[in-house]
Amino acid sequence: MKKLKPKYKRYLQMRSRRQMKNKKRNGNPRSLRQSTSGLIPRNHTLSFIDVPTPIVFKLQYEHCEEVISYINKIKGIGRSGRHMNIIMDDIIDIGEGAISMLLSVMEELVREGIIFTGTKPKQPIPRGILEKSGFFKFVKGKIDESNSTTKNTILNTGDNQTPQSELAEEIIKSMETVWGQKGRSPSIYSCVFEMMRNACDHAFKNENQIRWHFALSHSEIDNLVKFSFVDNGKGIIRTFTEGILKNFLNLFNDNLDIVETAFTNGIASRTGLSWRGKGLPTIYENYDDGHLNNLVVISNNVYIDFDRKIRHKLKNSFSGTYYYWKVDQSCTKECFEIKN
Template sequence: MKKIYSSLKYKKRQRRRERKLLYRRLVSKFKKKLKRIRRQGKSREALREERVMSDFNKVTAPENFSFIKNPEETINFINKIEELYLNKKNVFINIKDLKFLDYSAVTILVSVMFSFKSRRLKFNGNFPSNPKLAKLLIDSDFFKYLDKPIGDKIEYEIGKENQIFTRANKEVNSELGLVVMVEASTTIWGTQRTCKGLQRTLLELMQNTNNHADINKKGEKHWWLSVNHDKVNKKVSFIFVDYGVGIFESLKNKPQSNKWYGWVEKIKNKLVYGGNDEIFKMLLEGQMHLTVTGEHFRGKGLPGINEVLGRNQISNLKIVSNDVFADVQLKKYFKLKSEFSGTFVYWELNENNVNEKWII
C-alpha cells in the first residue's frame, strides 16, 4: 500500500467523505419515505395531477361558473388568470367541483386560453366530475381550440348545434352572419327565415370591436362568437366576447381629435349618481351620443343593438363591460365590484321574435 493511503491526513479526509455519503443516503431514504406517505390513498389521476401541477399555477373556478348568473365571482376568477398571464406564468384551471356551467363561461375560457397561446404560455386544466357538465364542455368545441393555431379563418360545421367561432384582426365577416341566421331560423321555425335583427346585431358587434381595441393587451386581436341551439325550447342563444379593454376604458383614452374627447365634462350635469351603470344606460338609449356630440346617433353600435331589441327582433339582451352588468331586456343596470377587461354580450332568438319569409 502506498504511503499516502495510510497517512493520517488521507484517513481523515476519507472519513469526512464517508460521513457525507451516509448523510446523503439517509436524506434520500427519508425523502422517498415522505413521498410514499404522500402518495398513500391517492388515485393515479390525483398523482398525475400533482406531477402536472409542479409546472403550473392552479386557479379554481367558482362552483357556479357563469358570466350571466354569477358575474362577480366569474370575473374574479378571470382576473386571477389574467394576472398570471401578464406575469408570464403557466396556469392550471381547476373546474372539477363545478355545480353549474354554461356556454358564457366556456366562451370566456376559450378566449383566455388563446391569450396564453399567443404568448406561448402553458394552459391546462381538469374535467368537471359532474358527467352532464363534462359533456357540455366536450360538446362546446372547447377542446377543438386547445391545439388549433391562431388565425383569421372561420370554420363552420353545418348542422352542429353548438359552435364557437373566432376572427383575427377584428375584421367584420358578413358571410358568417348569413350562415348563422339560416341555421338558427331552421331550429326555431323549421324553415329558413330572414332575421334582420340577428344580422344587424352580429355586424354591429364585429364592427364595434375596432373601437375597443388595445394592441398591447390580452386577446384584443380576436373576437369570439358562441352559437348554441335549443331545439326543445325553439331558441338559439348567442354569446359575443371582445376581450379587449372594454367600453369605458376605451372612452377614457379617446384623443383630442375624437368627437368623444372630454365626454365626462359634457354629461356630468345629466347624471344623478355618476356611476358607470348610469352612464351605460345613457349610452344604450342614445342620450349620451346626443349630449356629447350634439347629434342623434345613427343607429350604430350598442345603441343600435338596443333598438333591435326594442323592435322585438332579438330577446334577453345582457351586456357586461368593465364594471357594469346590464340586463337590457329588464332595463336593469348594476355596478359590479370587480372589473372585466372587455365586453361580453348575450342575446337570444326565439319563435316570438320578428322575422320575415325567406326570399331567394
C-alpha cells in the same frame, strides 16, 4: 394518468420560449387553435398552477362577480408568466357565455407564451355543455361521441378573419332551430356585425390585437338559440371616457348611466354632440323591437340585464365587453327566405 414523454415535455418548454421570443421580436400573435397545448395530463415536471373554476360557472347576475374575479385571476397569473391548470372537476352548472369568456382570455395569454392544461367537469350535464359548446375546436381534448355532432359553435378572429359568409350561415342555422326553416335575420346579423365593428374600431390599440369570440348554442327541443359575444378590448366605458365623452363626464351620474345612455341613443341629446356611434343603439333597438330577448351587457365595471331591469356596478371590473341574448318563439319572427 401517465406522465408526458420527455420528448413532449421538451417540446412544450421550447415552444413556450419560442413564443415569448417571437412576441418580443415582432409582436406577431398566433391563434389559440395553433398555439394551445390543450387539456393535457397534469402529472408532468413543467410548473403549473392549479386554478379551480367556480362551481357555478355562469355569467348570470347572481354568479357574475365570482366568474369575473376568476377571469381576472387567470389574467393576473398569466401575465406573471406562469402556466395554469384550469380545474373544472367540481362544476355543477356552466353557461356558454362563461365558456366563451374563458376561451377569450386563454387565447390572449397563449399568444404571450402561457401554456394551459386542465380537466373537465365530472358531472355529465355540465361536461356535455362544455363538449358541445365549440370550446374543443380551439383546445385539444377528447369529446364523448354523443357530444361530437352539434349545431353549437364558436366563431372567432385569428390569423384569418372570420368571413361574413360564415357568420351569416350560422345565423341562418339559428333561424332553422327557432322557426323550423332556414332564413335570413337582418336584425340578428346587424347586432353581431355592430359588436364586431365596435371591437375592431374601438376596443383595441392596433389591428394585430383584435380578438373576439361569438358563440351560438342551439336547443332544438325548446326552439331556442343562445348567443354570446365577447372581446378583451378596452370596454365601453374606457372607449367613451378616453374619446368622445372625455370632456363631458360631469353630465353623467356614473358608468352605469354612460352605458345605458349609449344603448338608448341618448349620448347626442345629453351632450349636444353630433354622435355617430350607432352600434350600441342598433343592438338595443333590435332588442326593443322584440327580435331578441334576455339582453345582458358586461363591460368594465358595469353589468346590465335589460329584461330583469338589473343595473349593477361590479366590484371586479371586466376589461372588455360581453353581450348575451336569446332568440326563441316569443320573439318577433324575422326569418326571410333565402334567394339564390
